[in-house]
Amino acid sequence: MNIAGKKKIIILLTLGIILFVLHSTPHMALRTHVFIMGYPKAALTSEIVDDVYHNKADEQKFAEMNAKAYTLTKPPVEKATQGILSNFLVKRIWFFFTAEYYGDA
Template sequence: MKKWIGLVSVLVLIFIMLHSTPHLALRTKVFLMGYPAAALASSIVDDEFHNDRDKDAITALNANIYTLTDPPVEKATQGQLRNYLVRKVGFLHFAEYYGEG
């Protein structure tokens, strides 16, 4: 029983660490999408254009949009996975692909 409690505690701690900042949450999302090289090597910058344009919706979601400077390329469509919406829920951050629009 102690081993299970220890294992669950370690997994919860890792989850919290990987979602503790917007950049770590974004890197975790890209890594889990299957692009580990892009997750580790790409720089992350604020997407000022989308943040200004969609200001009301983003504020309502308690979110911010970030852009990867060296984004991964999706194999099926050859599109660049550049922009991501990062929401803050409590003290954790969660990223999702935002698209180009």
């Protein structure tokens, strides 16, 4: 194998490890998602707590989806609508976690 092939393999392995670390826990997946949404300060400084209301209200649906809702204590404010982005849904897919905005409803 030539040097270019080895470099590609090393780069792919490194990206895979980084992706795994950033999505290996629900909190890390949520922080990564908020960071990528464009709110790095909120991603790094906000505490993450269980969203008791949504977890109780949607308990069956979340169990089927293998998901849990979380709330940011210092949520970011969306620039366009001035909406507060506080509630997020974190789903587990095998050993990998993904996060998405869940809304305030």
